[in-house]
Amino acid sequence: MPEAVDVTAPATQPTRRNTELALLVLVWLVGAMALLLASEGAAGEVVSDVRTIVVIEGVALLGIHLVLRWLAPYADPVMLPAAAALNVLGIAMIGRLDIADAKRAVARGEEIASSVAVQQAIWMVVGVAACALVLIVVRDHRSLRRYTYLVGLAGLILMLLPMVPGLGLTIRGANLWIAIGPFTFQPAELSKVLLTIFFASYLVQTRESLALVRHRVLGLGIPRGRDLGPILAAWAIAMGIIVFQRELGTAAMFFGLFVGLLYVATGRRSWIVIGFLLTVVGVLFAYSAFNHVRIRFKVWLNPFEYSTAEGYQIVESLFGFANGGMLGTGWGQGYPQLVPFAESDFIFAALGEEIGMAGAFAIIALFGILIQRALRAALASRDAFGTLLATGFAIVLGLQAFIVLGGVTKLIPHTGLTTPFMSAGGSSLLANWIILGLLLRISDHVRRPDPVIIRPDDATTEVVQVR
Amino acid sequence: MTRPLNRLSIGLLVLMIALLVQLTRIQVFQRAELNAKPGNQRTLLTEYSRERGPILVARAPIATSVEAEGELAYLRTYPAGPMFASATGFYSVVFGATGLEKAENSVLSGEDPRLFVDRMQQLFAGRQVRGGSVTTTLDGPGQQAAWDGLKGTVGSVLAIEPATGRILAQAQSPSFDPNKLSTHNSKAANEYYKELEADPDKPLLNRPIAKTNPPGSTFKVVTAAAALESGRFEPDSILPGPKTYTLPGSNVELPNWTGTACGPDGKVTLAEALAISCNTAFAWLGNELGDDALRDQAEKFGFEESFETPLRAATSRYPTDPDDAQTAMSAIGQFDVRATTMQMAMVAAAIGNDGVTMRPGLVDETAAPDLKPLESFEPSDFAQAMTPEHAAQLTAMMVGVVNGGTGSNAAIPGVQVAGKTGTAQTAKDRPSIAWFISFAPANDPQVAVAVAIENAGVSEVSGNQLAAPIARSVMQAVLSG
Numbered sequence: 001m002p003e004a005v006d007v008t009a010p011a012t013q014p015t016r017r018n019t020e021l022a023l024l025v026l027v028w029l030v031g032a033m034a035l036l037l038a039s040e041g042a043a044g045e046v047v048s049d050v051r052t053i054v055v056i057e058g059v060a061l062l063g064i065h066l067v068l069r070w071l072a073p074y075a076d077p078v079m080l081p082a083a084a085a086l087n088v089l090g091i092a093m094i095g096r097l098d099i100a101d102a103k104r105a106v107a108r109g110e111e112i113a114s115s116v117a118v119q120q121a122i123w124m125v126v127g128v129a130a131c132a133l134v135l136i137v138v139r140d141h142r143s144l145r146r147y148t149y150l151v152g153l154a155g156l157i158l159m160l161l162p163m164v165p166g167l168g169l170t171i172r173g174a175n176l177w178i179a180i181g182p183f184t185f186q187p188a189e190l191s192k193v194l195l196t197i198f199f200a201s202y203l204v205q206t207r208e209s210l211a212l213v214r215h216r217v218l219g220l221g222i223p224r225g226r227d228l229g230p231i232l233a234a235w236a237i238a239m240g241i242i243v244f245q246r247e248l249g250t251a252a253m254f255f256g257l258f259v260g261l262l263y264v265a266t267g268r269r270s271w272i273v274i275g276f277l278l279t280v281v282g283v284l285f286a287y288s289a290f291n292h293v294r295i296r297f298k299v300w301l302n303p304f305e306y307s308t309a310e311g312y313q314i315v316e317s318l319f320g321f322a323n324g325g326m327l328g329t330g331w332g333q334g335y336p337q338l339v340p341f342a343e344s345d346f347i348f349a350a351l352g353e354e355i356g357m358a359g360a361f362a363i364i365a366l367f368g369i370l371i372q373r374a375l376r377a378a379l380a381s382r383d384a385f386g387t388l389l390a391t392g393f394a395i396v397l398g399l400q401a402f403i404v405l406g407g408v409t410k411l412i413p414h415t416g417l418t419t420p421f422m423s424a425g426g427s428s429l430l431a432n433w434i435i436l437g438l439l440l441r442i443s444d445h446v447r448r449p450d451p452v453i454i455r456p457d458d459a460t461t462e463v464v465q466v467r
Numbered sequence: 468m469t470r471p472l473n474r475l476s477i478g479l480l481v482l483m484i485a486l487l488v489q490l491t492r493i494q495v496f497q498r499a500e501l502n503a504k505p506g507n508q509r510t511l512l513t514e515y516s517r518e519r520g521p522i523l524v525a526r527a528p529i530a531t532s533v534e535a536e537g538e539l540a541y542l543r544t545y546p547a548g549p550m551f552a553s554a555t556g557f558y559s560v561v562f563g564a565t566g567l568e569k570a571e572n573s574v575l576s577g578e579d580p581r582l583f584v585d586r587m588q589q590l591f592a593g594r595q596v597r598g599g600s601v602t603t604t605l606d607g608p609g610q611q612a613a614w615d616g617l618k619g620t621v622g623s624v625l626a627i628e629p630a631t632g633r634i635l636a637q638a639q640s641p642s643f644d645p646n647k648l649s650t651h652n653s654k655a656a657n658e659y660y661k662e663l664e665a666d667p668d669k670p671l672l673n674r675p676i677a678k679t680n681p682p683g684s685t686f687k688v689v690t691a692a693a694a695l696e697s698g699r700f701e702p703d704s705i706l707p708g709p710k711t712y713t714l715p716g717s718n719v720e721l722p723n724w725t726g727t728a729c730g731p732d733g734k735v736t737l738a739e740a741l742a743i744s745c746n747t748a749f750a751w752l753g754n755e756l757g758d759d760a761l762r763d764q765a766e767k768f769g770f771e772e773s774f775e776t777p778l779r780a781a782t783s784r785y786p787t788d789p790d791d792a793q794t795a796m797s798a799i800g801q802f803d804v805r806a807t808t809m810q811m812a813m814v815a816a817a818i819g820n821d822g823v824t825m826r827p828g829l830v831d832e833t834a835a836p837d838l839k840p841l842e843s844f845e846p847s848d849f850a851q852a853m854t855p856e857h858a859a860q861l862t863a864m865m866v867g868v869v870n871g872g873t874g875s876n877a878a879i880p881g882v883q884v885a886g887k888t889g890t891a892q893t894a895k896d897r898p899s900i901a902w903f904i905s906f907a908p909a910n911d912p913q914v915a916v917a918v919a920i921e922n923a924g925v926s927e928v929s930g931n932q933l934a935a936p937i938a939r940s941v942m943q944a945v946l947s948g
Contacts, residue, residue: 265468321493
């Protein structure tokens with residue numbers, strides 16, 4: 001793990017914060033441009049919200065940039081711009097959908113709802129603030145290891161909260177929300193941050209024993225029976241999510257996260273095989289036992305047969321992608337509002353319609369960059385916990401993006417996860433900005449120059465205090 | 468942990484690539500299929516977001532798009548209501564498009580590749596893309612006359628410019644109001660459509676080009692043409708025209724419609740036989756010529772060919788392998804001979820056009836939104852049906868039908884009209900079909916017309932009574948225009 005670090009790095013390691021600033025300015029301009037075009041295209045004028053949102057975005061991005069200069073000067077310079085780009089593109093599309101909603105309301109003589117895009121921009125500020133707070137509070141990511149089991153417990157409780165009677169809220173058939181007064185919240189989003197921290201620190205402690213091999217079968221080392229406990233527990237939790245929260249995507253994400261981390265921590269491919277077998281068993285069981293799972297699969301295999309019922313969303317989504325084609329209809333020129341919940345679950349379909357395959361590729365590339373940067377930090381981290389934590393976040397972002405984008409493009413059955421950094425919704429955005437804060441912290445730790453080794457005959461060299 | 472991390476990195480990359488592949492599939496390869504799926508509102512909304520080009524007669528729109536309130540930006544309207552429905556068809560949110568609206572959709576919608584540059588210009592100028600226009604060959608007064616004449620009947624009219632094949636009138640009764648199908652109120656459109664479908668007289672059927680009927684005695688001009696072309700007969704050749712003709716190989720007696728013999732002592736010239744529509748003479752003539760000669764002649768006029776004007780017309784038929792009795796019946800346009808109204812107009816037009824059958828066409832010109840022409844009507848020969856000399860002889864014989872025979876009601880003062888009546892029986896208890904085909908002026912025809920009235924009485928005179936006046940007013944309208 002430490003081989004990627006140049007131990008003789010000079011003290012003048014570039015911080016590359018200026019690169020980041022330049023990229024952020026570009027991102028901000030792209031976001032502003034997208035909003036302007038969307039407004040001009042959909043409403044024929046620049047609606048008043050555009051200026052508000054562009055200012056909010058500018059303030060948020062400049063603010064977090066300054067916080068990084070102060071608290072994590074050596075952090076990866078590409079991570080923040082990539083995440084910010086996803087966020088501002090999401091807001092631009094939400095703003096465009098606001099206009100469509102307003103038009104529809106006017107046509108029906110209803111009242112125009114308040115702007116979801118402005119709300120989302122405010123959530124972006126909250127997310128960015130949370131990211132800054134993470135950087136302020138967590139000066140060294142290793143401090144997170146202190147409360148391994150407490151964090152794990154908190155993650156589990158958060159996940160189970162929606163099942164508490166009177167608190168849980170069923171929206172579109174999934175028990176993923178809780179309601180406190182007027183606020184609704186998806187605790188699973190925060191729970192994924194806590195559980196990633198828990199899994200990483202748990203596996204740092206136990207990875208040696210989990211890597212032990214008892215038998216070899218077909219070139220694979222089979223782990224000891226008693227070491228199967230943790231993976232079975234994770235599997236049981238995932239199945240619990242399917243049964244009680246009726247949500248396949250969350251379950252797949254958690255189980256995938258655990259198996260992936262287990263593999264990286266132990267280096268044993270047998271864990272992947274065992275995880276895969278458990279997944280097959282789980283899917284077969286869920287398919288035969290639960291109608292909601294069966295419907296998801298049937299709709300996936302033949303959406304047009306269910307185009308007026310359960311398949312409506314995915315069919316409209318596919319029509320949207322097809323309407324967009326390679327270059328898209330242009331901002332504000334398509335019909336993304338025909339897809340129900342285009343601003344949340346199906347925001348990628350909306351973007352695929354209006355900015356086309358070219359734009360959709362760019363969005364996937366942004367996710368790819370973010371994930372690869374996180375893995376790079378993992379690879380270069382000087383401690384096992386940092387490696388596993390960054391890996392865990394890379395898996396969470398990668399799997400969530402894949403499950404959602406694959407779902408709306410009919411690559412895999414559609415499930416109700418949010419698109420990281422893009423979908424309208426506060427809890428998801430908040431959780432992802434917290435993840436970004438932790439990734440920035442780890443990457444800063446990686447690139448922060450080592451203390452210079454003092455040579456006795458070099459009197460001019462200042463002695464650097466080691467932490 | 469480097470190796471597992473590298474593998475994981477590749478694994479996540481593979482997932483991303485899978486997404487790229489899937490996007491390519493749905494946005495490039497399956498795009499056309501998805502766009503064409505029934506129930507795809509986007510295709511419809513895109514179509515309706517543009518100003519669809521007009522369909523014109525002369526310079527007046529018979530179908531045009533106007534801005535509308537609501538989700539669909541434009542509404543298709545038809546200022547003349549049902550009068551041009553047979554040509555325009557309809558353009559409906561619920562039922563799609565028919566007629567010229569369908570056949571010329573690429574120009575009207577602006578999707579035509581030839582309009583690509585215009586489309587780009589409009590896009591860059593920030594204007595909505597508009598469609599191109601389609602000018603029909605229809606003649607306004609002629610169409611009006613056909614429409615007025617058909618009022619209250621079940622029937623159809625089709626008029627052709629003999630020299631070019633341009634369709635001057637194409638009308639039917641009963642018709643439908645395309646406005647009521649193009650409405651954005653899909654409930655109202657649905658109800659109207661159901662009503663039309665329930666009507667036993669089938670208003671949605673494109674009667675002038677899609678319905679075939681036995682042509683009855685109007686087919687005798689085809690038989691006469693075959694006789695002249697055979698070289699064995701002249702207009703004044705003497706034919707037997709007894710009171711009845713015994714169909715060969717049977718004891719069925721075919722009578723004349725008058726119940727008497729044609730001419731004194733049962734003999735009649737070819738010209739006279741046509742003028743008085745003598746069944747026995749033409750049945751005999753059919754057997755003399757043989758069914759191959761008759762079919763050959765019919766095919767040169769356009770039978771057994773499917774024409775697209777660009778509306779697809781039904782194929783007119785001459786029976787295959789008839790026996791002698793059936794050949795005799797075919798020679799007078801009965802048995803299994805079937806012709807569209809357009810086909811019989813083509814027969815008249817070809818005789819008037821020195822024997823040359825022209826391909827019929829309904830589109831005079833298509834033009835870009837800036838009125839730059841895209842494509843203009845090019846007259847196209849279909850076949851030389853008969854020699855100009857024989858055509859002139861047959862024309863003279865048909866003038867005799869109007870001036871001294873069964874077609875007196877088609878006569879126009881000061882203009883020589885050539886015509887032929889017909890009454891076709893379909894079944895014993897069903898009303899017969901009254902026909903009239905004609906062209907005028909006989910020496911330099913500007914218009915040829917066929918009229919088929921399908922709810923006529925059973926008398927041979929109904930061709931002259933019901934159909935000839937309509938033919939006359941259509942010809943008059945075109946000639947005075």
